[in-house]
Amino acid sequence: xxxxxxxxxxxxxxxxxxxxxxxxxxxxxxxxxxxxxxxxxxxxxxxxxxxxxxxxxxxxxxxxxxxxxxxxxxxxxxxxxxxxxxxxxxxxxxxxxxxxxxxxxxxxxxxxxxxxxxxxxxxxxxxxxxxxxxxxxxxxxxxxxxxxxxxxxxxxxxxxxxxxxxxxxxxxxxxxxxxxxxxxxxxxxxxxxxxxxxxxxxxxxxxxxxxxxxxxxxxxxxxxxxxx
Amino acid sequence: xxxxxxxxxxxxxxxxxxxxxxxxxxxxxxxxxxxxxxxxxxxxxxxxxxxxxxxxxxxxxxxxxxxxxxxxxxxxxxxxxxxxxxxxxxxxxxxxxxxxxxxxxxxxxxxxxxxxxxxxxxxxxxxxxxxxxxxxxxxxxxxxxxxxxxxxxxxxxxxxxxxxxxxxxxxxxxxxxxxxxxxxxxxxxxxxxxxxxxxxxxxxxxxxxxxxxxxxxxxxxxxxxxxxxxxxxxxxxxxxxxxxxxxxxxxxxxxxxxxxxxxxxxxxxxxxxxxxxxxxxxxxxxxxxxxxxxxxxxxxxxxxxxxxxxxxxxxxxxxxxxxxxxxxxxxxxxxxxxxxxxxxxxxxxxxxxxxxxxxxxxxxxxxxxxxxxxxxxxxxxxxxxxxxxxxxxxxxxxxxxxxxxxxxxxxxxxxxxxxxxxxxxxxxxxxxxxxxxxxxxxx
Numbered sequence: 001x002x003x004x005x006x007x008x009x010x011x012x013x014x015x016x017x018x019x020x021x022x023x024x025x026x027x028x029x030x031x032x033x034x035x036x037x038x039x040x041x042x043x044x045x046x047x048x049x050x051x052x053x054x055x056x057x058x059x060x061x062x063x064x065x066x067x068x069x070x071x072x073x074x075x076x077x078x079x080x081x082x083x084x085x086x087x088x089x090x091x092x093x094x095x096x097x098x099x100x101x102x103x104x105x106x107x108x109x110x111x112x113x114x115x116x117x118x119x120x121x122x123x124x125x126x127x128x129x130x131x132x133x134x135x136x137x138x139x140x141x142x143x144x145x146x147x148x149x150x151x152x153x154x155x156x157x158x159x160x161x162x163x164x165x166x167x168x169x170x171x172x173x174x175x176x177x178x179x180x181x182x183x184x185x186x187x188x189x190x191x192x193x194x195x196x197x198x199x200x201x202x203x204x205x206x207x208x209x210x211x212x213x214x215x216x217x218x219x220x221x222x223x224x225x226x227x228x
Numbered sequence: 229x230x231x232x233x234x235x236x237x238x239x240x241x242x243x244x245x246x247x248x249x250x251x252x253x254x255x256x257x258x259x260x261x262x263x264x265x266x267x268x269x270x271x272x273x274x275x276x277x278x279x280x281x282x283x284x285x286x287x288x289x290x291x292x293x294x295x296x297x298x299x300x301x302x303x304x305x306x307x308x309x310x311x312x313x314x315x316x317x318x319x320x321x322x323x324x325x326x327x328x329x330x331x332x333x334x335x336x337x338x339x340x341x342x343x344x345x346x347x348x349x350x351x352x353x354x355x356x357x358x359x360x361x362x363x364x365x366x367x368x369x370x371x372x373x374x375x376x377x378x379x380x381x382x383x384x385x386x387x388x389x390x391x392x393x394x395x396x397x398x399x400x401x402x403x404x405x406x407x408x409x410x411x412x413x414x415x416x417x418x419x420x421x422x423x424x425x426x427x428x429x430x431x432x433x434x435x436x437x438x439x440x441x442x443x444x445x446x447x448x449x450x451x452x453x454x455x456x457x458x459x460x461x462x463x464x465x466x467x468x469x470x471x472x473x474x475x476x477x478x479x480x481x482x483x484x485x486x487x488x489x490x491x492x493x494x495x496x497x498x499x500x501x502x503x504x505x506x507x508x509x510x511x512x513x514x515x516x517x518x519x520x521x522x523x524x525x526x527x528x529x530x531x532x533x534x535x536x537x538x539x540x541x542x543x544x545x546x547x548x549x550x551x552x553x554x555x556x557x558x559x560x561x562x563x564x565x566x567x568x569x570x571x572x573x574x575x576x577x578x579x580x581x582x583x584x585x586x587x588x589x590x591x592x593x594x595x596x597x598x599x600x601x602x603x604x605x606x607x608x609x610x611x612x613x614x615x616x617x618x619x620x621x622x623x624x625x626x627x628x629x630x631x632x633x634x635x636x637x638x639x640x641x642x643x644x645x646x647x648x649x650x651x652x653x654x655x656x657x658x659x660x661x662x663x664x665x666x667x668x669x670x671x
Contacts, residue, residue, distance in 0.1 A: 037286075040289075040291050041291035041292050041293075041294075041623040042286070042291050042292065043292075050618060050620035050621065051620060052619070052620060067618065067620075067621075076467075076468050079375070079377045079378065080377075080378050080379065080380070080466070080467065081375055081378060082362075082363050082374050082375055082378040082380040082381050082384075083362045083363065083374055083375065084372075084373075084374070084375045100362070100372075101355070101356065102354050102355065102356045102357075102359045102360060102362055102363070103285065103354045103355015103356045103357075104353070104354060104355075104380055105290075105295035105296055105353075105355070106378065106379075106380060106463075106467075108292070108293070108295045109293075109295050109296060109467055109469060109613060110467045110468060110469065112468060112469075112617045112618075113617075113618060113621075114292065114293050114616045114617075114618055114621035116292075117292060118285070118292065118295065118355065119284070119355070120284055120285050120286030120290075121283065121284040121286040122284060141356075142283075142284030142285070142286070142355070142356075143284060143285060143354070143355030143356035143357075144355060144356065145355070211618075212617060212618075215468065
């Protein structure tokens with residue numbers, strides 16, 4: 001049976017440490033921004049930790065949640081791309097084809113989660129960071145849109161290795177960089193088509209919610225949170 | 229001075245010919261300067277675009293989440309201006325309103341040039357503009373088609389159709405005039421006019437065919453024009469972004485387009501009247517009628533704007549109210565209320581009060597309306613994008629950079645430039661419309 005990749009993020013375990021953000025940068029050759037560009041709103045974080053503050057000192061509550069591409073089953077970014085640079089693949093992923101993107105920005109405008117990032121310039125890495133590029137991931141040029149891919153290169157490698165070993169992909173074999181790096185083990189990745197997988201079981205949890213569910217995007221990232 | 233000041237049709241035909249063909253010969257110093265300055269501005273805008281092409285979209289003020297900015301505002305603005313010709317030429321031709329006669333060609337020229345200018349922006353705003361042709365469905369070895377489900381493809385289809393139709397609609401009534409110019413003294417002009425006149429002899433049969441063709445084109449162009457700005461509006465309303473996803477956008481944008489087109493037309497009319505000495509052809513009567521139409525469109529625009537905002541406010545959806553607040557009370561409030569003043573209050577006063585209605589006040593109101601309609605597009609595009617559903621992703625403010633401003637300035641310069649060239653090549657008023665022709669009894 002075909003895979004259907006999904007993710008669960010346990011907000012009760014998340015500490016907001018942003019190890020996932022750093023790991024994603026390292027894994028996916030995400031270009032560096034500069035302080036000026038960051039001030040102009042041009043950072044590039046395929047996964048980012050959103051913070052919300054409630055109340056006034058000393059009764060401040062901070063809520064934070066990692067937000068990444070939700071790989072929506074009814075993705076609003078897909079129908080609007082005029083060149084089909086973003087489309088839905090058979091494993092449920094929302095795939096971004098860098099070579100096909102002409103940069104109309106329509107997909108980014110239509111994403112309600114604001115998880116799409118644009119390459120405003122050709123990428124730069126301060127010395128010696130260009131030495132740690134991941135050879136499995138393409139480097140994007142200026143003018144191209146990008147976003148979280150659920151580390152599709154790791155999914156591909158996991159499937160290839162399982163096929164070479166003549167085994168099915170086992171639950172937990174494939175982990176995107178963010179999932180792998182989380183010190184609190186707050187993130188789980190797996191096959192939603194496998195009812196025994198950890199992510200499938202967590203999706204059934206009473207703590208499970210989806211972000212902006214009312215929009216009907218059918219996101220495949222489930223957030224676990226005890227009632228507020 | 230012969231002829232009634234209010235009825236150019238009563239002037240002797242020979243004088244009409246002379247008056248309207250005179251600008252086609254010779255070039256004054258004033259004209260040379262008038263053409264040089266826009267050309268320089270266009271060249272600077274082109275240079276700005278090359279900087280953007282070489283360096284990346286980062287040279288603009290765009291930023292996450294405001295991914296559409298001045299270029300899209302420019303796009304919608306100029307496509308809107310293009311509705312000048314459609315209203316005057318097509319609607320007034322179909323309703324047989326005689327006062328349209330001296331205005332039709334000038335309006336149709338505005339339409340074609342505005343479309344040429346506006347049509348550049350779907351290319352200019354692209355991150356990888358050199359691949360713009362991937363949106364065109366052409367056979368290729370990789371068997372790739374563009375995505376027809378995308379409103380941007382509908383844009384491409386609609387605008388190309390409208391541009392083709394407008395070119396035809398500008399050209400057809402030009403034929404009898406260039407036929408009359410076929411004996412011009414200057415050789416290259418003679419050649420040009422002879423080629424364009426397609427062997428027109430002015431026979432009954434030819435006039436009959438021409439009238440039928442123009443009536444047909446008028447109907448077609450009207451339908452196409454409505455569809456074009458509806459489709460441009462759908463770029464926004466098909467998106468789920470708050471205060472974009474509105475069913476009223478189609479008609480709202482068409483009304484706004486006609487509104488801004490009329491304002492542009494009034495300015496152009498006043499300019500050519502002054503600069504080409506056409507006071508006997510473009511009379512107060514014409515401007516009075518244009519002013520009344522402009523007033524009507526202003527009221528219609530206000531109605532749509534009010535209906536849109538009232539429903540959002542009453543519905544109280546949190547995502548939409550965030551944008552509503554940004555528009556009317558917070559960051560964009562200054563621009564929003566300025567828009568209301570120049571789009572409605574000032575035109576209502578200057579055009580509605582008969583004592584105040586004049587060519588000058590009409591032009592002042594029109595400049596205000598052009599500003600107001602530019603602001604309206606800005607207020608539709610930017611506040612929605614700035615106010616994300618996930619509040620933590622909301623951005624700092626978007627400000628256009630020098631590149632965007634240079635290119636925007638170049639569009640206005642381009643309009644002036646193209647118009648100046650056109651008015652030196654062809655009579656800006658259709659001469660034959662004043663000729664008593666034999667087929668008139670058939671109408």
